[in-house]
Amino acid sequence: MSTQTVHSATAADVRRVTTQTLQTMRDEGTPIAMLTAYDYTSARLLDEAGVDVLLVGDSASNVMAGHETTLPITLDQMIYHAQCVVRGVQRALVVVDLPFGAYQGSSREALRSAIRVMKETGAHAVKLEGGSRVLGSVRRILAAGIPVMGHLGLTPQSIYKFGTYKVRARETEEADQTRADLKKLAEAGVFGVVLEKIPAGLAAELTASVDVPTIGIGAGVGCSGQVLVTHDLLGLTKDFNPRFVRHYADLGETVVDAVGRYVEDVRQRAFPSDDESY
Numbered sequence: 078m079s080t081q082t083v084h085s086a087t088a089a090d091v092r093r094v095t096t097q098t099l100q101t102m103r104d105e106g107t108p109i110a111m112l113t114a115y116d117y118t119s120a121r122l123l124d125e126a127g128v129d130v131l132l133v134g135d136s137a138s139n140v141m142a143g144h145e146t147t148l149p150i151t152l153d154q155m156i157y158h159a160q161c162v163v164r165g166v167q168r169a170l171v172v173v174d175l176p177f178g179a180y181q182g183s184s185r186e187a188l189r190s191a192i193r194v195m196k197e198t199g200a201h202a203v204k205l206e207g208g209s210r211v212l213g214s215v216r217r218i219l220a221a222g223i224p225v226m227g228h229l230g231l232t233p234q235s236i237y238k239f240g241t242y243k244v245r246a247r248e249t250e251e252a253d254q255t256r257a258d259l260k261k262l263a264e265a266g267v268f269g270v271v272l273e274k275i276p277a278g279l280a281a282e283l284t285a286s287v288d289v290p291t292i293g294i295g296a297g298v299g300c301s302g303q304v305l306v307t308h309d310l311l312g313l314t315k316d317f318n319p320r321f322v323r324h325y326a327d328l329g330e331t332v333v334d335a336v337g338r339y340v341e342d343v344r345q346r347a348f349p350s351d352d353e354s355y
Contacts, residue, residue, distance in 0.1 A: 095201070100268070108301065111132060113136055124165060147236075156173075175190050201224065203218065203225060230245045230296065242319075277299060280296035285299075
């Protein structure tokens with residue numbers, strides 16, 4: 078893929094955002110905007126709106142399939158969602174989460190999963206949760222020429238180990254481990270790292286300590302960019318309201334209202350009208 082240098086306040090003038098585009102944005106101090114996407118229609122709209130990175134997140138397990146955690150979603154399902162997203166994108170970089178069970182067994186398994194994602198979806202990169210424990214897999218995938226994004230802090234695939242969704246790395250030991258993990262991931266060659274639900278001061282320190290972009294979610298404004306689950310941003314989810322989510326719309330209410338009016342029109346035989354009939 079070709080790359081262009083970002084000169085403006087956004088990357089909207091770039092024909093195709095690449096990992097190098099993100100590095101340039103980080104180096105020039107231009108914040109990176111990242112959102113989740115799981116289907117063609119939403120991906121097309123988000124891409125048109127100027128989002129730099131679309132993450133086909135394993136959060137599809139929650140917002141698309143209704144599961145309590147991200148663990149149940151399979152690699153085949155992630156590949157399906159990624160295929161849909163890629164078809165709707167002309168500009169954004171598409172990153173795909175490797176789901177639970179697709180890379181924890183061995184670096185060989187991780188590489189097989191990553192190759193499937195890249196070959197079967199047309200996506201541009203994969204994302205793995207964890208630091209030192211997945212370093213072998215990260216290196217093996219990178220050696221195959223596949224870009225990798227890391228993920229530290231709260232790692233939802235380990236929720237049963239944590240036992241809670243509370244803020245991570247508040248204590249010295251875990252903060253130090255996060256520092257070490259970030260350094261190892263950066264040295265291995267990841268093109269970016271998501272920092273989820275860690276103290277803002279620590280996130281800013283970590284961002285300044287490495288040359289690769291960091292993407293925060295619940296990690297303060299000091300990261301190189303930010304990511305949210307699109308369903309949360311648009312107000313489509315009603316039962317998940319952590320403090321780091323900002324609702325830019327209330328589409329849930331809009332949808333319920335619109336569908337309710339449609340149902341009423343059907344009941345009253347007010348739809349379709351003569352003009353809407355053949």
